[in-house]
Amino acid sequence: MSAYRLENGGYIDRSQQISFQFDGKKLSGFQGDTLASALLANHVDVIGRSFKYHRPRGILAAGLDEANAIMQIGSGAESSPNLKATQVELIEGLQARSVNAWPSLKFDLLAVNAVFKRFLPAGFYYKTFMWPDWHWFEPAIRNAAGLGKSPDQPDPDIYDKRSADCDILVIGGGICGLMAARLAAESGANVLLVEVDSAWGGSALCWPTLIDDSDAASWCASTVAELHQKPNVVVLNRTMAFGYYDHNLVGLVQRLVPAQSDGLTPRERMWKVRAKTVVLATGAFERPLVFPNNDRPGVMLASAGASYVSRFGVAVGRKVLIATNNDSAYESAFVLKEAGVDVVALVDARASAASEVTQRAQDMGLVIISNSTVTNVKGSSGLRSAEVCELNADNQPVAKSRRSIQCDSVLTSGGWSPAVHLFSQSGGKLKFDDETQAFVPKRSVQNEISIGAAAGIFELGASLAHAQDRIGTVLKSLNLSAKPTETSVSKHAGLGAIKSLWSVEGEMLDRPGAKAWVDFQNDVTSSDVKLALRENFRSVEHVKRYTTLGMASDQGKTSNVNGIGVMSVELRCDPGDVGTTKFRPPYNPLTIGAFAGRRVGENLNPLRPLPSAARQIELGAKLEDYGGWHRPAYYVERGQSEHECVSKEVLATRNSLGLFDASPLGKIEVFGPDAAEFLNRIYANNMKTLKVGRCRYGLMLNENGIIYDDGILARIAEDHYLVGTTSGHASAIADMLQEWLQCEWVHLDVATSNVTTNWAVMNVNGPKARALLEKFDSSFDFGAHAFPHMHFREGELEGVPCRIQRVSFSGELSYEVSVPWGYGASLFDNIMVLGEEFAIQPFGVESLMTMRIEKGFLHVGSDTDGMTVPQDVGFGRIVEKKTDDFVGRRSIMRPDALRSGRRQLVGLDVTDGGDALPIGGHVVDQGQSPPTASRGWVTSSVFSPTLSKPVALGLVEGGADRIGDEIEIWDLGTRRRARIVAPGAYDAKGERLHV
Amino acid sequence: MSRLTLRYTLDGSDRAREFSRPHAKLLEVRKIEIVRVSAREIPSQLDLQLADLARVDGVGLTNTVSENDTVLATLSRRERLILCKADRPRSLYNDVIEIVEGCALVTDASHQFVIIDLSGRAATEILSSLTPLSFESSIFTIGDCLRTVFADTNVLVIRSEDEANYRLIFEQTLAGYAWRLLEDAAKNV
Structure with a gap:
């Protein structure tokens, strides 16, 4: 192809020259050019390599139907892959790179694929690379595939x-x-x-x-x-x-x-x-004609040839041959001819075009070769000639009629889709x-x-x-109207009487190796489509997937209908009977950034701050994401490891006083005359008997009987409760309660309100907790008898409304003090100030976890999984005694939930003198090595600062009946020894809670 | 007894946030009382009384705002949200408790929500860049309020005063996130 810029014409601004680079070579174009038109004007014939066979490719189209000119635009973080040169507007300094070629576009090592194309038909990867293992070949294949590379740096664009x-x-x-x-x-x-x-x-x-x-x-x-x-x-x-x-x-x-x-x-x-x-x-979209070597640079769509002349003042060749099966290509020929381009012949598969079109062509001196088509082109990176053959009555090329016509560009039109x-x-x-x-x-x-x-x-x-x-x-x-206007338009050739001509095969001309391309972007040939049919993939959807025809970013813009046409010929049916595949979004590739919008970096997902967030940072908290909340894992002390920091926090709490911002704990108010009945149905344990001012630990199950959440329920008044949930489940449980009320138990007179973020909660924890709270000016009596363990009180603290629950996850004397959120930070500060005399220590989530494992308390999600029912965690008798119905009850009565040998929560006492057991380590029978049956696994494990030894919890088959058994823990080749014990290594009798 | 007092702060600050550009202004509004009323079904009589309390005209169409900035919003068949300036002689919460007389759950939600006022000629564009709605002024008129999704959060939007003035009500722990997105959008819409 010898494309060149015409002296005049086009909608470009020739007074504004633009410099750009293609594969490092400096080129220039004009304002109004696309990258494609500028490349053509700069005589760039080969713009990339094909996806599979790495054949040299040139520009095919002028719009978003371009299948070959896929470019990598820009550099560094701003680099964009998968852009079509026909859609990239030329701007000063634009950097474009070809794709799918290494080390260079002209000398591409993987062009060797074309030599072996006989062995690389459609679906070859389903049949090869199976031995010894696909994964051996996968990296190399993946490296060779793809059209461009995504930048590996964050996108700086908005x-x-x-x-x-x-x-x-x-x-x-x-x-x-x-x-x-x-x-x-x-x-x-x-x-x-x-x-x-x-x-x-x-x-x-x-x-x-x-x-x-x-x-x-x-x-x-x-x-x-x-x-x-x-x-x-x-x-x-x-x-x-x-x-x-x-x-x-x-x-x-x-x-x-x-x-x-x-x-x-x-x-x-x-x-x-x-x-x-x-x-x-x-x-x-105009369809290309399908004939052997129709993918060579210099073969383009007829309308594209006209478009480059009319819009950009670029002639796509000096000697252009046009091949068609319809009238529209004549219009393109007229455009080229009027621009002074030498149109060497107009090859028409039909006997004739519409009479006025034919007349105009003849008037312009165009040579029309009827009942013929192009059957081959020569010149791998610069077209030299086209082979033209007559078609017989069956649309088959007549080999003996073949002749060669010198040309540097072939424009084709196989109809319009x-x-x-x-x-x-x-x-x-x-x-x-x-x-x-x-x-x-x-x-x-x-x-x-x-x-x-x-x-x-x-x-x-x-x-x-x-x-x-x-x-x-x-x-x-729409109840609107507008008067249609009389509009006169100049007459165009239109489509005329189109002749069906879906493909010309190499076999027809005794050239069995010659491939005719249907899908340029995915390197699918007509022989690939036929192979799929021979292998009995007869549905168009199956052929699409077997061959990749019309897939990926191109979505078959130029190829789908030709592929269906080839199928219809082979299947001897109408293309309408073959049908089309489902077109899928996106219509054309678009950036991931457009989907992300502003939701990048810290805006990706909301991370909720604690009321004391500012103070947490000052105290050196290592903040992490816990269920969508930014919470302290532990407080960093210079030169100390995480374990040392956690140990210090745990010991300070157990020996004197700790402070934990527990504000994310879910808080849902439940109110109404039927509130007790409602909550009794929601919890697995009996809640009807809970007295006003009391708290009770409860389990919530899903309908399958699986433990869903746990928490403390407080009864504020006869008809008013406060449901406590885990931090990550607050919204979900609030929604779940409404779902039951609105969809199932519509007759219950109950209202709920999620007040989680209306109340800040400070957990004051440790033997000195009472002494500290008594320092506040409040309406509460914190005396052991006036305010016992598992009780709830409402009042005022320093003049603001306050709710306090005396509950504990650590096993120590503990109060959860709630004030309206806006006062939470100030309450945290005041507790820290007043707690100085008790050497108060703020502690994080990791210390909380350590203390609850020492105490043997369950953590839903860690110590339970998608199969754990209440009987597995020691709630068997409690649910057994409850006679009322509740969510999940039917499911936990099923034989599988009642069978012996289920995995049950137990404590694990390490007997080999080692460090903490690995979480997830499998419990195996003594002396057994994998492969062997897993009897359960370690669910929670830490080295206890309080007991100076490892403590752990685990789900073990028949665990409750195996107390005292010696077991082994196997994890990634290491073996540990432990003894099954009851959960709760620390203060098993709970004496420290009731002080 | 301690000599300490509890001070009101939000996101570590006792000052409301502000952001201004020629085409858009963001202002965090504090000192607003917010009360939520929840029941199995809000009785129509209670709606009337709440509307009277909120001094809102057009009872029945309770998704509206009154001239004195008091809002009575219908969140659902089961829920109402009332907002007013915290300069009443008696707290709104106590007034509502009195009206409700135990037939509904009344929660003081003043600490649960944050109000952000968005104004300026680009306000509508900013809002429709972050929510799935277009806020056509012919549909969403002055005084209307609606609840929709804002990024991964919920927001109650009230069109107030004039077309380019919106009052946005966010759950307070998500307000910092919402503020960042609004500010970000206001910089380059």
């Missing part, structure tokens, strides 16, 4: 999102789309008009068109300017509709900054638009239209209409009439 509603969303800024938007706007409807290109006009910019006696570009510019002025219209170019979802939700992505980020302007904006009606004016991707995503059904040899919209499922070429109408005048009619119907349904 991405925005926007939600919008409108009456009418028009997708496509071609002539029909603009006409539809104008009519809708005039009716007063709220209109959103989007166009993927930077320029308006669609195919009218490719083939010179007169609309109302002005050229298409001027008509588009004035129409867009008119729409911009209307307050009820939003007009967005550079905006792609990538997905059509339920309830007429359409995803758009708008490109805002083509250059490098300035740190303020978002690079892209994702729109989520809910439209009453969607107008699909998405146009159509309406861009039905969004229509298909909306759930719409397609049908195959014999007249146009294309799949067209048949039945809509959502509130949308297709107009113009997207509806399979390829003649502009007829398209506009159809569009006006359809828009009129839509406006009527």
Whole structure:
């Protein structure tokens, strides 16, 4: 191919030269160029290597149907893979790199694949690399695959999102789309008009068109300017509709900054638009002809050849041959000829085109070769000639008629496929239209209409009439109206009488090795499609997956219908009977950043702060994410290990006084005359008998009887309770309570309110806890008899409302003091000040865990799993005695829940003198080595600072009946010894709680 | 007895947050009393009394805001949220308790929520960049309030005073996160 810049023409600004780089080589183009047009103008023929065979590839198309020119744009953190050169607007300093070639585009080592292509047919990877192990080959195969690389640094760009509603969303800024938007706007409807290109006009910019006696570009510019002025219209170019979802939700992505980020302007904006009606004016894609070596650089789509001339002033070759099976390629030939390009021949598979088209071609001196097609091209990186053969009555090339025609570019047109991707995503059904040899919209499922070429109408005048009619119907349904305008348009060739010609095979010409490409991006040939059929993958969906035809980012824009055509020939059926695959979003690749929006870094997920967050940092807390809360793991002391820090915190608490910000603990108020009945159904243990002012530990189960959560329930009044939950489950349990009330027990007069973050909770823990609290000015009597263990009191503390529960997870004297959240930080500070005389020590979650393991207290999620029922954790008698029904009761009465030998929670006493047992270590029978049966595992384990020895809990088969048994723990090749004991290594009688 | 007093702070500060750009302004509003009323079903008589208490016109359409900034929001068939300035002679909570007379659960939620006022010509754009709604002024009129999703949080949005002025009510432990996102959006919308 010898592409070159024409002396004049195109919508580029020749006064503004732009420098850019391709594979490190400095090149230049003009303002208004795409990367593709600039590369062509710079005589760059080979722009990349194919996906599988690493064959040299050139530019195929001029729009987002480009399958070959996949580029890596930019460098470093701003580098973007998988961009089509036809969609990249040229900007100063742009850096583009080819992909899928190593060490260079010209000399690509993996081009050796093409030599072995006979051994690499479709699905070869399903049959090979099985011995000795796929994983041996996987790294090399994965390294060789892919089209570009994602940057491994954080994206510095900003991405925005926007939600919008409108009456009418028009997708496509071609002539029909603009006409539809104008009519809708005039009716007063709220209109959103989007166009993927930077320029308006669609195919009218490719083939010179007169609309109302002005050229298409001027008509588009004035129409867009008119729409911009209307307050009820939003007009967005550079905006792609990538997905059509339920309830007429359409995803758009708008490109805002083509250059490098300035740190303020978002690079892209994702729109989520809910439209009453969607107008699909998405146009159509030209199909390439399928013949041997049709993937060589220099073979392009006919419309692309015209587009490069008309839009960018670039001729794609000096001697161009055009091959077609329909009239539209004649229009492209006229464009090239009028621009002064030598069109050496127009090869038509049909006997003739429409008479007026033929006449015009003859008038222009074009040589038409009828009843023939291209059967091969020569020149691997620069086209030298094309082979042309006559077609017989069966559409088979006649070998003896073959002849060679010198040319440096071949433009082909195998017909047109309406861009039905969004229509298909909306759930719409397609049908195959014999007249146009294309799949067209048949039945809509959502509130949308297709107009113009997207509806399979390829003649502009007829398209506009159809569009006006359809828009009129839509406006009527919205109780709106607009007067259709008389619009005159210049006559175009249109599609004419298309001839079905799905592929020309090498076998037909005694060249069995020659491959004819159907899908350029995924390197799928017609022989691959046939192989899939021979292997009995006969459904189009199966052929797609076996061959990868039409998959991935291309979504079969140029290949799907040709693939279906090849299948229909092989299966001897109509393409409509083959059917189409389901088109999936995104319609075209888009950045992950657009989906992420502002939800990156610290904004990825909300992390809730404690009321005392500021003070925690001052105290040196090592803050970590615990169930969505930013909580201290422990308090760092310089030069001390985590274990040393935790030991210090535990010993200070056990010996004197510790402070823990327990504010994330779930708090749900339950109120009403039926509150007792309701909670008795929610908890596995009996809650009806709980007296006012008392607290009780309880287990909640799910409907399968599995332990879901635990916590303390306090009875505030006869009809008023406070449900305590674990920190991570507060919202879920609040929702669960409402679900039971609203869906199952609707007759119960109960109200609930999640007050978790209304109350800050400071846990004052240790033998000096009472002495400390008595220092506050409060309405509470903290005396042992006045305020015993597992009791609840309400009052005031330092003049603010206060709730206190005397409960303990450590086994020490302990109070959970709640004040309104805004006072939480101040309460924490005051406790620290007043606690100085007791050498108060703040402690973190790790110390809390250590103390509860020492005490043998259950931690749901650590000491339970998706199979643990109450009987497994020592609640067997409690649930057995409860006669009332409760959530999960039926399930825990099933034989499996009642069988002996279930895994039960036990304590593990380490007998080998070693350190803490490994959590997750498997319990095995003495003397057994893996592979052997696992009898359970270690669920919680620490080295106890209090007892100066390791303590652990575990789920062990039949554990409750095996107290005293010696067992072994096996973990990743190490073996430990332990004895099964009752949980609770520290203060088993609970004497320290009742002081 | 201690000589210490408990001081009100939020996110470690006793000062409300502010952020301003020519096209958008964010302001954290404090000293607002918030009371939540929950029941199996709010009786219509109670709605009337609450509306009267909140001095809101148009009873029945309780998702609305009154001229004096008092809001009575219907969160669901079972829940109402009342917001007013904390400058009443008697606390709102006590007044509501008196009205309810034990037929509903009344919780003082003043510490549970944070109010952020968003105003300026870009306010609507900012809001629709962070929520799934477009806030069309023809649908969401002055005085309306609605509950929706804001990133991974819930928000109650009230359109107040004029079209480009919104009162956003967040659960307070998520307000810092919401503030960051709002500020971020306000910088470059």
